[in-house]
Amino acid sequence: MAIRSSEQYRAGLRDGRRVVYRGQRVKDVLEEPELRLAVEHSALCYDLAETRPDLAVDVEGGEKFSAFYHVPRSVEDLTRRGSLIEACAAAGSGTIVLKEVGSDALFALLRATEGEGAEKARAYFDRVRSQDLALAVAQTDVKGDRALPPHRQADPDLYLHVVDEDAESITVRGAKVHTSFSANADEIVVLPTRAMGSEDRDYAVSFAVPVDTPGLTLYVSPYSAGERDSFEFPVSSRHKLLESLTVFDDVRVPRERVFLDRVPELAGPLAIAFVDYHRFTAVNYKLPLLDALVGAAHLIAELNGISRAGHVREKLTSLIAYAETVRGLGQLAALRSRPGDRGVQQPDPLAVNMAKYAFAHGFHDAVAKVMDLAGGLLVTGPGGEDWANPDVRPVLEKYFTAAGPAEERLRVLNLIADLTARDFGGYQAVLATHAEGSLEAEKMQIARSYDPAEAIAYARRLARLDD
Amino acid sequence: MAIRSSEQYRAGLRDGRRVVYRGQRVKDVLEEPELRLAVEHSALCYDLAETRPDLAVDVEGGEKFSAFYHVPRSVEDLTRRGSLIEACAAAGSGTIVLKEVGSDALFALLRATEGEGAEKARAYFDRVRSQDLALAVAQTDVKGDRALPPHRQADPDLYLHVVDEDAESITVRGAKVHTSFSANADEIVVLPTRAMGSEDRDYAVSFAVPVDTPGLTLYVSPYSAGERDSFEFPVSSRHKLLESLTVFDDVRVPRERVFLDRVPELAGPLAIAFVDYHRFTAVNYKLPLLDALVGAAHLIAELNGISRAGHVREKLTSLIAYAETVRGLGQLAALRSRPGDRGVQQPDPLAVNMAKYAFAHGFHDAVAKVMDLAGGLLVTGPGGEDWANPDVRPVLEKYFTAAGPAEERLRVLNLIADLTARDFGGYQAVLATHAEGSLEAEKMQIARSYDPAEAIAYARRLARLDD
Amino acid sequence: MAIRSSEQYRAGLRDGRRVVYRGQRVKDVLEEPELRLAVEHSALCYDLAETRPDLAVDVEGGEKFSAFYHVPRSVEDLTRRGSLIEACAAAGSGTIVLKEVGSDALFALLRATEGEGAEKARAYFDRVRSQDLALAVAQTDVKGDRALPPHRQADPDLYLHVVDEDAESITVRGAKVHTSFSANADEIVVLPTRAMGSEDRDYAVSFAVPVDTPGLTLYVSPYSAGERDSFEFPVSSRHKLLESLTVFDDVRVPRERVFLDRVPELAGPLAIAFVDYHRFTAVNYKLPLLDALVGAAHLIAELNGISRAGHVREKLTSLIAYAETVRGLGQLAALRSRPGDRGVQQPDPLAVNMAKYAFAHGFHDAVAKVMDLAGGLLVTGPGGEDWANPDVRPVLEKYFTAAGPAEERLRVLNLIADLTARDFGGYQAVLATHAEGSLEAEKMQIARSYDPAEAIAYARRLARLDD
Amino acid sequence: MAIRSSEQYRAGLRDGRRVVYRGQRVKDVLEEPELRLAVEHSALCYDLAETRPDLAVDVEGGEKFSAFYHVPRSVEDLTRRGSLIEACAAAGSGTIVLKEVGSDALFALLRATEGEGAEKARAYFDRVRSQDLALAVAQTDVKGDRALPPHRQADPDLYLHVVDEDAESITVRGAKVHTSFSANADEIVVLPTRAMGSEDRDYAVSFAVPVDTPGLTLYVSPYSAGERDSFEFPVSSRHKLLESLTVFDDVRVPRERVFLDRVPELAGPLAIAFVDYHRFTAVNYKLPLLDALVGAAHLIAELNGISRAGHVREKLTSLIAYAETVRGLGQLAALRSRPGDRGVQQPDPLAVNMAKYAFAHGFHDAVAKVMDLAGGLLVTGPGGEDWANPDVRPVLEKYFTAAGPAEERLRVLNLIADLTARDFGGYQAVLATHAEGSLEAEKMQIARSYDPAEAIAYARRLARLDD
Numbered sequence A, B, C, D: 001m002a003i004r005s006s007e008q009y010r011a012g013l014r015d016g017r018r019v020v021y022r023g024q025r026v027k028d029v030l031e032e033p034e035l036r037l038a039v040e041h042s043a044l045c046y047d048l049a050e051t052r053p054d055l056a057v058d059v060e061g062g063e064k065f066s067a068f069y070h071v072p073r074s075v076e077d078l079t080r081r082g083s084l085i086e087a088c089a090a091a092g093s094g095t096i097v098l099k100e101v102g103s104d105a106l107f108a109l110l111r112a113t114e115g116e117g118a119e120k121a122r123a124y125f126d127r128v129r130s131q132d133l134a135l136a137v138a139q140t141d142v143k144g145d146r147a148l149p150p151h152r153q154a155d156p157d158l159y160l161h162v163v164d165e166d167a168e169s170i171t172v173r174g175a176k177v178h179t180s181f182s183a184n185a186d187e188i189v190v191l192p193t194r195a196m197g198s199e200d201r202d203y204a205v206s207f208a209v210p211v212d213t214p215g216l217t218l219y220v221s222p223y224s225a226g227e228r229d230s231f232e233f234p235v236s237s238r239h240k241l242l243e244s245l246t247v248f249d250d251v252r253v254p255r256e257r258v259f260l261d262r263v264p265e266l267a268g269p270l271a272i273a274f275v276d277y278h279r280f281t282a283v284n285y286k287l288p289l290l291d292a293l294v295g296a297a298h299l300i301a302e303l304n305g306i307s308r309a310g311h312v313r314e315k316l317t318s319l320i321a322y323a324e325t326v327r328g329l330g331q332l333a334a335l336r337s338r339p340g341d342r343g344v345q346q347p348d349p350l351a352v353n354m355a356k357y358a359f360a361h362g363f364h365d366a367v368a369k370v371m372d373l374a375g376g377l378l379v380t381g382p383g384g385e386d387w388a389n390p391d392v393r394p395v396l397e398k399y400f401t402a403a404g405p406a407e408e409r410l411r412v413l414n415l416i417a418d419l420t421a422r423d424f425g426g427y428q429a430v431l432a433t434h435a436e437g438s439l440e441a442e443k444m445q446i447a448r449s450y451d452p453a454e455a456i457a458y459a460r461r462l463a464r465l466d467d
Helices: A006-011 A033-051 A075-091 A099-112 A115-131 A198-203 A264-285 A287-304 A310-335 A349-374 A384-388 A393-399 A406-421 A423-434 A439-449 A453-462 B006-011 B033-051 B075-091 B099-112 B115-131 B198-203 B264-285 B287-304 B310-335 B349-374 B384-388 B393-399 B406-421 B423-434 B439-449 B453-462 C006-012 C033-051 C075-091 C099-112 C115-131 C198-203 C264-285 C287-304 C310-335 C349-374 C384-388 C393-399 C406-421 C423-434 C439-449 C453-462 D006-012 D033-051 D075-091 D099-112 D115-131 D198-203 D264-285 D287-304 D310-335 D349-374 D384-388 D393-399 D406-421 D423-434 D439-449 D453-462
Strands: A018-021 A024-026 A057-060 A063-066 A135-138 A161-165 A169-180 A187-190 A205-210 A216-220 A243-254 A258-261 B018-021 B024-026 B057-060 B063-066 B135-138 B161-165 B169-180 B187-190 B205-210 B216-220 B243-254 B258-261 C018-021 C024-026 C057-060 C063-066 C135-138 C161-165 C169-180 C187-190 C205-210 C216-220 C243-254 C258-261 D018-021 D024-026 D057-060 D063-066 D135-138 D161-165 D169-180 D187-190 D205-210 D216-220 D243-254 D258-261
Touching: A006 A033, A018 A033, A033 A075, A063 A115, A075 A099, A075 A264, A075 A287, A075 A310, A099 A115, A099 A135, A099 A187, A099 A264, A115 A258, A135 A169, A161 A198, A169 A187, A169 A205, A169 B393, A198 A264, A205 A243, A216 B393, A243 B393, A258 A264, A264 A287, A264 A310, A264 A349, A264 A439, A287 A310, A287 A349, A287 A406, A287 C453, A310 A349, A310 C310, A310 C349, A310 C439, A310 D310, A349 A406, A349 A423, A349 A439, A349 B349, A349 B423, A349 C310, A384 A393, A393 A406, A393 B169, A393 B216, A393 B243, A406 A423, A406 B423, A406 C453, A423 B349, A423 B406, A423 B423, A439 C310, A453 C287, A453 C406, B006 B033, B018 B033, B033 B075, B063 B115, B075 B099, B075 B264, B075 B287, B075 B310, B099 B115, B099 B135, B099 B187, B099 B264, B115 B258, B135 B169, B161 B198, B169 B187, B169 B205, B198 B264, B205 B243, B258 B264, B264 B287, B264 B310, B264 B349, B264 B439, B287 B310, B287 B349, B287 B406, B287 D453, B310 B349, B310 C310, B310 D310, B310 D349, B310 D439, B349 B406, B349 B423, B349 B439, B349 D310, B384 B393, B393 B406, B406 B423, B406 D453, B439 D310, B453 D287, B453 D406, C006 C033, C018 C033, C033 C075, C063 C115, C075 C099, C075 C264, C075 C287, C075 C310, C099 C115, C099 C135, C099 C187, C099 C264, C115 C258, C135 C169, C161 C198, C169 C187, C169 C205, C169 D393, C198 C264, C205 C243, C216 D393, C243 D393, C258 C264, C264 C287, C264 C310, C264 C349, C264 C439, C287 C310, C287 C349, C287 C406, C310 C349, C349 C406, C349 C423, C349 C439, C349 D349, C349 D423, C384 C393, C393 C406, C393 D169, C393 D216, C393 D243, C406 C423, C406 D423, C423 D349, C423 D406, C423 D423, D006 D033, D018 D033, D033 D075, D063 D115, D075 D099, D075 D264, D075 D287, D075 D310, D099 D115, D099 D135, D099 D187, D099 D264, D115 D258, D135 D169, D161 D198, D169 D187, D169 D205, D198 D264, D205 D243, D258 D264, D264 D287, D264 D310, D264 D349, D264 D439, D287 D310, D287 D349, D287 D406, D310 D349, D349 D406, D349 D423, D349 D439, D384 D393, D393 D406, D406 D423
Parallel strands: A018 A216, A135 A187, B018 B216, B135 B187, C018 C216, C135 C187, D018 D216, D135 D187
Antiparallel strands: A018 A024, A057 A063, A161 A169, A169 A243, A187 A205, A205 A258, A216 A243, B018 B024, B057 B063, B161 B169, B169 B243, B187 B205, B205 B258, B216 B243, C018 C024, C057 C063, C161 C169, C169 C243, C187 C205, C205 C258, C216 C243, D018 D024, D057 D063, D161 D169, D169 D243, D187 D205, D205 D258, D216 D243
16 A cells, blocks of 8 residues: 555554553543544654655655655755655654654664564565554663663563564563654564673564554553643644553564564664664754744744843844754754665764754753743743633733734743643653753764764874874 | 731631632632642741741740741841741742742832831831731733833833822722732732833832732633642642732722832832842742752662763762852852841842852753753653552562662652653743843843942053053 | 965065064064964965865866865865865964965955956956965954944044045055954955945945055064974964054055945945855864864873773763864855855855854863863973973973873873963964954854744744634 | 061072973072062062051061961951952962962861871971961872872882881972972972872872972973063063972981871871862962953953943853852852861861862853953054054054053953963963862862752652652
8 A cells, every 4th residue: 555644544553552541551542532642643744645745755666655764875865854854843843753763763674684684674664664654663671770781680671682482483571661652653663772792682682563462561651641722732732742661571573573683793783773863863853843942932032022132132043053053963964974784874973963962952051041032921821711711811912912912922922831841841851851862872972973083193293293 | 916827827818809710710719729739838838837936936025926027137137037938948849938028028118118108118017027917929010012111001001000099099000920929828019020210100109908909800820730640740749839910900009008109219229129138038949949959860860870970970060069059159148148228138139149140040951960860751751640550550660670669760750850841840940040030130130239340440450551 | 377386475475565573674574583484384375286286276278276266166166165275274283374365355256246346356366366376355444433333433544444546546544453464465355344334435445455565564463472492382383373453554556456446335245255255264274273172182181091081081072072063064054055146156154154153152162171181281391491401301201101101291282282271272262252253243144144934934833823 | 587578588599499490400590580570479478468467467476477377267267368368369460379378288287187297287387387488389299190099100109109218207209290389489398199098108198398408309380481571461471370390309308397107098188188278279369360350351341342232241241240159159168167177177168169160160261251352452462562662652552442542452452361362371271270179179079078968858858758
């Protein structure tokens, strides 16, 4: 079928998957209103085939495929993928939608697996592309004591590992955290979380399983649970991301779905390959969020009547420089990209990590500046129920008029509150620090991606050391 | 009666006050569960007379008075007030509780009013102290177009003003925003929001009225509405602050309650005097919040097993330096304080504004560091309903064990999430930027409190300009 | 002759130019040892035709031309120019050398003049290129009271202006500051310093004159005067930049050398066009300086034996990220460039200003980090005369050995001291803040180069304002 | 004699001391013009007894003593000492003068030595005080490979150690770096540089010797050598600090001058005790430098005609907040001080390290801001020889007039250049990072001086961990 509609995507989620939400087993994710919201959010990336076919659809041999599954083989491919991700995130009001993460994992598998594993990865990729499946990626293990490697944990299950095998399958046990989209994806791709030594052999495993595989349970986080009024929460009332603790309780995985079967030396390269693509995704999907902050900051400065003050102009410029530095370095990551193993194009790791670092490092300050421009009404203003009440609204209209009408001002304030101050804003702030690798991880990758030899040689020359 | 119990305080709130919450008129704030939570929070400052009589109770002529109403007349008085406010905020889990703000306003009125107004202020102060009343302070006008002074606004009501008068009273119209505690105070003190010129005469007004005064309506903000599970929200399930749009729709104020009656030249001094005390309050009531961040950061670093990493130690030290710089400068504001007009002790304005600026300027970065140490579980972890389910809890206990038990870790993560990432955290972040004066206001006061003459003279000497 | 040797360049400087240095008229800049050092420095850009002909030489119709005068007409042209500038600055130990600035001015004249002026500019360009002349650029007027436009200054000469004219010439009076290379260039190009109104007509003037033109006097700054030992000052003993107050005391300029003759509406565009090219030059010529800092920091950390400490790795990574962000954004300025007027390629103004801002904004912190890694010996260590003394050197060799030999360590320390702590380092720091436009100028250009319309529209959509 | 005049101080320096400067043995430090400048600078602290007897002189039993040697035993004593140091540094144009450092060492010896060593320290202190001697302090060893403790260095002399002993004396070998005032002090006090283990026993030594002791050679750093014009270098033409590599080549020390004789467990406490006092000194002696920056920034903003621009006001306020935060925390270090061992008052270590950290951390940014306000003339302006030339000066007066006369502007620019951009400015910048302990040392002491127990307990309570 090659390309699916969002309706087909939704229908595909009705299976025996075991999902626990707010302490209860959920029978059907389409029937639970909050999980349904997450499904509707992710459905946007299927809708994109209709709304932005120029970016979202590949035509090959007369057949249509999702461009998310277009393996990048050139600077142009990666640049186009960047645009696709940005457009998708724009539809998603500044958040990742769904297919980005699975395709990142597939490119990593195509590039960083070897031998039989690489063949299986290729076959799996072809199936995902031709069926237009939605994949979640479970990478981060629960990790236990972070000072210890997997095989030395008190409980061996604190990293996911192979506990049994037979001719047709391996059996795995353990748990992954921060699994985005798990409950509304078709399948889950498991990747190793880090480099591993020979004693961690059983932990060096990568595979994919359908979400309804026996033994697999998704404990979806209730963060930011509850219904949202659309006046008060213009973004989070329409968009939701879900994350789960993803428990593999002796899950059998057929051998044709195992891409890395206890090969510790490939665990690190595969983990890093994914992270390269995923950070490239990140610096593109964050752009609409940054644009929203820049735009909202300009709007509220205007509506509050302060847009001419020196410190306001300074803050607006600083927000522009922040957003455009992330955009610029992200663009550079594509422009400087080079073919990696098996011809899969690799974003420039230095540029992509600098872009991600610039994003993460500057986010809290940007939020502080936007809050500063917006004012205290972010947390003391009226709500949707007030606005809806015909006796109350005129009072609000009278008293919240400033350099623009009260309604515009309140709606922009609510947008800013949603993006920065309320639960959803906190979610964004934590994501900025931790998603797709922490600040410390990005710093480490910057140091690793940079070869200081030339700079050292130049400094030696200037110091007249090698005269 | 001099000192009231928290039970007496609660009982006093049952009157005809007109409160609108979430679009509905609330008959009794003690019956509305969320407003009740705010009442319980504020009741803590009455309880303090029991739990910390050393700080919270003055004995005078055999009678007990609330130490919140102890007019500071020495360094020791202000230092003790600082300790009282810090202890009260510690009980309030790092937030202001209630009486702080009203007493700040009273000290400002005692110091900065003149003539008949000063006499009325003194009489009012005596009544408040002897009846141990709880006061809210309504200072910030809705302001309309901020580029224009009060009398030039399109709608004259965008700053509160006198619209009529007779022998016994004046009548006022307008609205104040960000009025904390309005719905759970006994009375509301109105202060001017800024310096005013002679054409703004009708706007230069200060008075106090009981909350149930006819014509007064409180539109309480629904920010962070909803019930909270105590496992998931350890702080915000127990504490709530409320803020209102406070509308004066032709409210009659008896003349004995009017402290400033159209005297524009005193509007600025009175506004600033309040802000001096209120920023001193702020830098003291924020200390438990900062201690909570420092303590939680140490705890989670230990529980995550990362406390020995170099970057972790760096972040912990930076948090300590941040919290203790605020504490130190706040302490200095008392130690450097001097008697102001009418003998009311005045916190050193330079130190108090530097302390407040240090707090506000560093808050977002401190939050980012704590989030960094805590990890992504802040927004992807399990909730109270998961924890309560006997089938789910063992899974969580198994997989969230790290360098300490899962329960400790999840509880500390929830504390951090509550303080930094969820609605309540966003509230704290916006408060850091805007409450008790914005960053820009603090910067302006630093510049104004500092006399550069000596530094300029010294530089001239060094430049040999006056040889 | 098309391309000149550095010997020809030196010979060309022997004319009747009026140069004042350290209070004395200098007869021949080649005979004054310190000015001679500046000449030798600038001669490097002529030597480059020998050492890097791939970058520095254009061959056209069998004739060779300096590639500095290659008018950019494509992304590739600008990218190659970036490489040329970087290579030239590498030879110059991280400083601008000479021809960069004149060619920047020529491109601006080609792009932003009109009519007859444009024809003269083209003719002048052809002559400069075919004779391989070295140009200085005098743009910044002394300015007087910065709050006033040119025509309202107390002294009309505080901006350079036309005071007389006849059929063949105009006569100008005024003074320019910060004129780099003036005393060792062949000619001086004068550009307007800012946008001008119709009343500033006489000030809207651009032309070129030979340095020995009557009425022109160069007061060269003595900053960092004095001879330098090459052990102690490895860079500044070999390289010098000179800057002058350039006084035009009724200088007659032949009409064919006048590119802008009292056309105020073109003053701003011409000034900005120059700045675009010149900031592009800046972000490329600064790269070797940044590489030197990064390389020296790695070296000294190793030699001091501290390269494994956490805080040291953090500082090194931060230096890498800083240098590479400037490099990346500079590269992007070429990659995003577009044809400007008359087909002259225009670096992307947003990227070029962000690159320059990133450079300038981060420079002081980078210096502080390098100083931190190097240690106090930067200012307490031994000097060249100590090192040269055979009785003293063994003591130094014994006691300054650390994780590497004393000589390597002292030489690297001296490199760092030269680049950061001594006069030359101070020069670099002031340049970082002010050269090619101040921090504030870059911020202004960032705000101007960015069109917020899309971001605002997106924010409005998210706020549901245009539903 | 108790208190000496500066003339007596100078006379005392004429002895057989072995000083090497710029590769040459110096016979008499009073005859070498540059070292003489350092002597004159230090003589200021003797002159202070005349100019500020209120601060600089103690009268006891009718006799006068230098107040630098007043052992602090109360908050008032430390506060007065802070004022004395600030006044002395004001005379020294923002630099340390001389007696501060020796008295810091004496207080540390009085507090942190034990038994016989303590007695000798007390006797030594009495002699220094009654003879009003000037002491240098040699603490920092050359250290070799910093990853290794003293006894494991390849060359055992890389830390100073005992190599022999007899009944009357011990003999020491090794070298100390960064010894300020060594060549113009009467005696040198040697302190251990760090905590030591039992195998470092021979290195745990403290003593004092006259500067002319045989075997002692001072290799004075030539940093910033050369004469200075007083127009161009208003500060550094009048003030000089000297630092030496201080080599002990089998120096015999009489036993009565040995305060710590191979007692490794006291090495750390003694080192830290000195650092406490010395950082307290630092945060006081830096205040005039900070005042000079604040004052010069105000002056130049005014003279340049930009003092009303928003960004200028922002920068001035930031400079004020920086200087006053250092002053405030330094003051707090005295106000919070407590009696240490043997009743010697101990500055609050948390406050003193926060003050020092605030100073060091903010210095480079403050310099950048002052440079920004001053403009490029800092490094392109005219010099003293230009100003002295009657033909040149009128040109400078004409063209450097701005919102104030050219002379004022040039003198203030030269002051700023001297403090921030020239050699002397680089010296200040390196000192800010390294003197009296590096940034990393201050951070470590902040972490050590802070007991997190209360904050952790509070966080546990809020997290409901101990319910």
